[in-house]
Amino acid sequence: MSKRIYLDHAATTPMRPEAVAAVAHGMARWANPSSPHAEGRAARAALEDARARIKAALGWAGELIFTSGASEALGIALNRAKVDRRIISAVEHDAAFRAAPGADVLPIAQGTPDLDVLGTYLAAPGTALVAVQSVNSETGTKLLPFSASNAAVAAARQAGALVLADCSQALGTIAPDVDFAVVSAHKLGGPPGIGALLVRDLALLTPVGGHEFGYRTGTENLPGALGFAAALEAGSVADWPTDAEQHFDFKNDLWRVGEIISPGVQCSHIWAVAMPHLSAAAQLIRFDAMGFAVSAGSACSSGTLKRSRALAAFGIDEDTASRTIRVSFGWSTTPAEIDAFREAWLEVAHDAAARA
Secondary structure (H helix, E strand, O other): OOOOEEOEOOOOOOOOHHHHHHHHHHHHOOOOOOOOOHHHHHHHHHHHHHHHHHHHHHOOOOEEEEEOOHHHHHHHHHHHEOOOEEEEEOOOOHHHHHHOOOOEEEOEEOOEEOHHHHHHHHOOOOOEEEEOOOEOOOOOEEOOOOOOOOHHHHHHHHOOOEEEEEOOOOOOOOOOOOOEEEEEHHHOOOOOOOEEEEEOOHHHEOOOOOEHHHOEOOOOOHHHHHHHHHHHHHOOHHHOOOOHHHHHHHHHHHHOOOEEOOOOOEOOOEEEEEOOOOOHHHHHHHHHHHOEEOEOOOOOOHHHOOOOHHHHHOOOOHHHHHOEEEEEOOOOOOHHHHHHHHHHHHHHHHHHHHHO
16 A cells, blocks of 8 residues: 555544644744733733634633643543542543542443432532543443433532533534533644643632643643644534545444444444454554554553453453454545545455454
8 A cells, every 4th residue: 555544533633734834823922921021912812812712613601721631631620620529430531540549430331321320429428520521532432412411411410510521532522511521632633732621610620820720830832722723713524525424334334244342322433343353453463564544442541452441341341352443533534545444454354254
């Protein structure tokens, strides 16, 4: 293959040209946005303009705290929300577990949070923060639908709990009726090293001093913020060269031979696919040699090729999980690239079956 094909957009997606240009423009504005002189004030104005543009693009009416990415945003919300207890779903990103050691872990039943267990947790004394991601990064399962109120959110609301949604994999769509939402620029065609914690009311968080209204330390990343805003404004999933119908056709073709790990309501841009007779590690080596970039699980943990905690929490047995890779599409994915990988996957699967 003369040109490599990148299908690991859930790990990070290529920067949009508009974002690259915006970052370059921001680097020419070298002043610190917190400095009082004219150069600093100009940088501050540009930063606040980017903040307003990102909020508008995401349809968020509350506050926005810039962070270094989704992991820091999760850390701020989970560590500094004014609550007594934390409840996190069993399939949350590892960053959530690191930020909230000792949290009550909410199991998943048929692809959704177990409402009976959630009710038990919520009945305990004190105010709780419930963290449930919008879309799981390894399977593409939608844990918090975007179009209507979710049962888990409704239960939390009734109990007086706060709700945190990790929307990193939700393609710029924010789960409804939440108190905190997490987004990351490099999942949306923006630069790495910039993300945001969306907050319904800053009074829900304990401040620490420093920048970002006193809720984050460290100099603001103006080039990153400008790139973030430009990426969101450059287009949405509606502008992709491929659409959901093509993505589901891809899934159906592979389903005839392999197993699609789809334990609930499924998005169309992330697929976990188990191939018979061949380990995930062997598949990654084979596909990489054939010119395809795919992964096994989230990029933050797949380098170890350890058993996926998320797949286990979804009820996937160890043998199936060991044969599962992740294929994820993005704004630059073309129909020809999807077709090429479909053919390659079927070729490898048939070869593995013949050797079994």
